Amino acid sequence: xxxxxxxxTALGVDAEPALPLQHGVLGLIASECERRLVARLSxxxxxxxxxxxxxSAKEAVYKAWxxxxxxxxxxxxxxxxxxxxxxxxxxxxxxRTLPPPARRRPEDGTPxxxxxxxxxxxxxxxxxxxLLLTVVAVPAVAPVGMGAPARVSVEE
Numbered sequence: 598x599x600x601x602x603x604x605x606t607a608l609g610v611d612a613e614p615a616l617p618l619q620h621g622v623l624g625l626i627a628s629e630c631e632r633r634l635v636a637r638l639s640x641x642x643x644x645x646x647x648x649x650x651x652x653s654a655k656e657a658v659y660k661a662w663x664x665x666x667x668x669x670x671x672x673x674x675x676x677x678x679x680x681x682x683x684x685x686x687x688x689x690x691x692x693r694t695l696p697p698p699a700r701r702r703p704e705d706g707t708p709x710x711x712x713x714x715x716x717x718x719x720x721x722x723x724x725x726x727x728l729l730l731t732v733v734a735v736p737a738v739a740p741v742g743m744g745a746p747a748r749v750s751v752e753e
Contacts, residue, residue: 607735609661609718611653615729618648626652626672634678642681650722650729651677657731658687658718666691666715683723687733689716 623632627648635647654677662670674693679685720733 605734606737607661607665607718607733609657609659609720609733611656611660611731613649613653613656613729615646615724615727616649617646618652622652623648626655628673628676631677638679638681645724646729647679650679650724650731653729653731654679654685654687654720654722654733657720657733658689661718661733661735662689662716679722683721685720685722685731685733687718687720688714689718691715 623635627635631651635651638645638647652672655672655675658675658677659670662668668691670689670691671693674691675687675689677685677687718733718735720731722729722731724730
């Protein structure tokens with residue numbers, strides 16, 4: 598068991614080798630804002646593979662998103678932001694990508710609620726022993742006094 602259903606509505610975990618992505622992959626998975634974020638963070642903490650961390654965070658978000666929504670999303674539908682201290686936030690906008698042709702159905706034109714944020718996730722990341730780990734989690738019930746999670750801007 599990964600998590601108790603009474604405690605968590607959604608949980609997404611991803612582990613990757615702590616190595617940079619292959620050349621050209623970042624351009625396929627990241628928005629212009631995210632590429633700028635990766636460049637800035639790489640300058641601040643060059644020992645970390647920020648491009649792979651971005652990929653891993655998007656994978657963790659998908660793993661939390663899909664079981665609840667039952668809707669395919671691509672990496673372009675997920676916007677991620679990090680802090681150098683191990684936090685991450687993500688937003689899912691399903692209207693930013695359509696399923697690949699093999700998964701596309703006639704009703705896949707424009708998803709319901711297109712144009713807005715369908716979900717927000719908060720989580721953590723950690724790199725140690727040659728592995729990179731990202732996790733996002735949605736509590737089943739927000740503790741009293743807790744509002745929506747704080748947003749970390751990609752434009753920090």
